[in-house]
Amino acid sequence: MDGAQLHETASRTAMGLPAVFETEPFGEGAVVYKVVDKMFVMTSELRGVPIVNLKCAPPHGAALVRDHTEITPGWHMNKRHWITLAPGDGIDETLVEDLVANAYDLVVAGLPRAKRPLDPTRGGDRAGG
Template identity: 50%
Template sequence: MRGVAMDGTALQQVARAQAEELPAAKMTLPFGPDYDVAKVLGKMFLLLTEVKGTPVAVVKAEPRDAEALRGAHPEITPGYHMNKRHWITLSPGGLEAEFVRELVTDSYLLVVETLPRARRPVDPQTFLAAEGGTGTSSTDGPAT
């Protein structure tokens, strides 16, 4: 999804703000002050750090979606210091803020799905509908 170029600081601000809005999500510093991590009930879904001096955001993605997103967006690369199949790095450039918010939410929901049902802060199957949102499609950004 092409949009107004966001610098790394803006990218991280958008990702952080979205993470902080999600139920039961908390920002933590488990790896030191250079790595802000958003977790839901102790499980990571967002990493904010710098790669070669550039602020980036790292989120979880379904392997097929991760591959398609990397192919469609030069700002999306394999997850920095993470499993390259399941994580993607969002770098500054042409990604729209709304698309970044959706990728953070999708990452959160992937993690929530792995939690025992009784501990889930939301139902991953109905959360987006209840919020009035749509998920992301593999390459196009917001579904219409």
């Protein structure tokens, strides 16, 4: 997957989730996706290369870093709870979609139940819970 596809897939997937909005709190070129004011994905560039930072459970993140050369500990983030995706042959659309959805679910699960967005695809249940 190339860098443009990486950013497009992450953005499309994030914006398709309930109650997500995008913002640029770190300036132009670093797009942050939040749910209930909690960041779960950021698209940006590192030395001219498009990257995506994602929240990730520590054991899952460690396995992804071990198994994919395109996945590293989170750039400018908590390296235990965030990973960074770079373009490359080991990254495909399904992986990016799954990791974005997983990042969203992690953040939503950590929200107080009353603040969790409703997800109509889950029969009216709260997302992530």
